[in-house]
Amino acid sequence: MADNFTAIIYPTKNLEQAKALFTTLIGEPPAQDTPYYVGWTVDGQNIGLNPHGFEQGMTGPIPYVDVDDIKARFDALVSAGAAVLQEPTDVGGGAQIATVKDADGNTIGLRSAPAA
Template identity: 55%
Template sequence: MTAGLNTIIYPVKDLAAAKALFSALLGTEPYVDEPYYVGFKDAGQDVGLNPNGHAEGLTGPVPFWHVSDIKATHAALLAAGAQPLQDIRDVGAGRLVASLKDADGNLIGLLQDPTG
């Protein structure tokens, strides 16, 4: 089960330039501003900038589906023919993410927030 597409992450090469661009676009400062990730909130969406994204195999913006069981969803997508890009990993405070691609090369992100 998903809670929809609530996050999109852009792989960026120049984090400072991308932060300036998205600050101008969204009219706000980031709520997270770290060397490994910059995050904005806008209209119920999380917009993230990942300076390591290209090295992790991300070739463009990745929509992240928020799911309640990342392991089961990941396994179901693999069984349906998806190819893994990033294995499931904790990116801090129990938030789990993974990324895959479909047969057409489209990127699919999965995100599970920690349970209460």
């Protein structure tokens, strides 16, 4: 998996309303539609809606970078001065996410696929 921005997750308070808006924007129904996450893939870019995002501390969209070793990259970012928002956490099926904040207050997300 190459390190690149491949997901942008938006927090939403009204999942059905947001799903309708993004379906109109993207022009097709979501590829993944669950009560805890709704997502589309457009030209390799994942666009997702998180109905629990605000409860989890999200204040706006978060870009996620896919990495092979989430713990190592997370630790390297913290060593470089990033503030911890969310330690690497399993989000189902062995996939993990983590978030940090840079010195300017920007949230950076990391995402790793399940181990093979």
